[in-house]
Amino acid sequence: MTTAQRLTLFLMMAPAILWLGVLIVLPHVEILILSFSERVAPRVYQFGFGNYLEFFTEPLYWRTFARTAIMSILVTAITLVLAFPIALYIARVAQGRVKAMLLLLCLLPFWVSELVRTLGWMMLLRETGIISYMLRMTGLADQPVELLYNDGAVILGLVYGGLLFMIVPLANALESLDPSVVEAGYDLGGSRWTVLRRIVVPHAMPGIVAGSIIVFMLTVGNFATPVLLGGKNGLWFTEQIYAQFITRFNWPQGAAFGMLLLLLSSAIVWAGLRLTRQGLGTTLRQA
């Protein structure tokens, strides 16, 4: 490589390296160091595992943690099941303008901020909200119904927020499936179910995994939706991190929780990749 080429490469890489280094790696290193510091006296800190021990000894913490993990997996699964037929329709049935329109429709809710979208759901679901009102008007309920502040509302909001990020990689993956391969699947005697299970789903696997990773990450790390739609019952792990950093002003404890959440999502993504026998490389290309 000539000097000029090296310089060009360096200049082109510089924004990415700066971005990764300054905004992601550096804060995480800081958080990692912070998470291992214990307060022994006012304004006196020393190295120790106390913050992590606290997590395992206090049931509220690890239960919230486990709850977040399980709910996130559930949300990812529901999103996948809902997104698959939509993506299949967009990729295989819709043509030309209709296809672009459908993708735009999926994208439309994301022009509004997440907070406003979630507030929209609150308007629909609250005791004095539209759905409650409709139920009373039609006589299906004789008193106001509170649909907010339960797990169902949290899951609903999170699935809604994740849908687009599942549909796009899925539609991409399904689009590349040769129609005659599907026809051959039928021609050789396969039922709809066999063709779906043995041909369409395996083909879409990189897209399924890519979409699932994105949705899972977004869900696990979500803050506004569980807080607003779940209220006190939300119990999302990000709330614990927020509480430690902001309410309790216990930054080392919050840092330890942050690291644990990072470990959790990495572990589950790794397990998911192993389970579906997908490489990270092919998955990233699909996303």
Next chain:
Amino acid sequence: MASSNDLDIVRVTKQFGAHFAVNDVTFSVAPGEFFSILGPSGCGKTTLMRMIAGFENPTSGDIRIRDKSMIGVPANRRPVNMVFQSLALFPMMSVGENVAYGMTCRGVGRAEADERATRMLERVGLKGFGDRQVTALSGGQRQRVAIARCLVLEPTLVLLDEPLGALDLKLREHMKIELKQLQGTFNTTFAYITHDQSEALVMSDRIAVMNQGRFEQVGNPRELYHNPGTPFVASFVGETNRWQGAVSAGSNGAVTVRLPSGVSLHGQGQAVAGDALCFARPEAIALASDAAGLSALSNRFEGRVSAVLFDGANSSLLIDTPGFGQPVRAVLPQAGALAGINVGAPIHLGWSSDAMKVFAA
């Protein structure tokens, strides 16, 4: 009436809007026959094949396989399997799984399906390929997997949709022979569609020539080649010289056609008044260095070689002949005295009236 045919197509029509993709087509394929449908792209042959496979429904008419109507029977329940143009192997499965797929769909146990797949792969010359990925195969090997995948199900009829189209010339020539041999050993009925007349002529027992949704002619390769029934068949099947003129006299099948230049040609055809098309095969045109050698032929001319198209045994000459709009094409036998002829050389050419077919234009 019970039919002993494997496939009966009865007055099948397929309409897309106002366009007739397939227009009132009727034919039958006997057991063990290699039947080809030959036509230019867009003639409706693919639509016809897709109707037999069950991917399209005919607008009217009946498709019968072993005397059972297939109307309303979905593709996965028909005793018909298709080799796709793109082959459509399942890239997510190994070679063995590709071949076993159809059997497992029919409820054959995993172990038996694997065993039968292995045996089938052996029969098509792919012994030990079961665990390979289909993406790791060569073009010819993929071809054989696609055929094995169908044949292992012992279908009544195998449909082949231009499966050789994607191969290079050398391999295509080789696969033509191999396909014909495979069909012979398995004794399965093949319906083959192609736009390549050489594929159809080499492999088929019978050929249907299709044009604009209709069958122009059905016959064995020799009949089509030597006795084309329509001008389309005459020009589409094999190389030919084509001239347009007007009938000047005709009786009992012998026709005289006058070209616009005033030259008169003698040929065979239905005696019709008015415009006519004449066809003569390049190999039917005799060449000689002097007029005496051609005295027995009813059409005799003198010309000058305008191009030598050397292609080994298929070599031919283009001869500028006064009175003809375009150069006349004639096969140049490489074993004859004229083998070394050069551009610009004078030459005598002629053909018998039997060798020239005349049709109303």
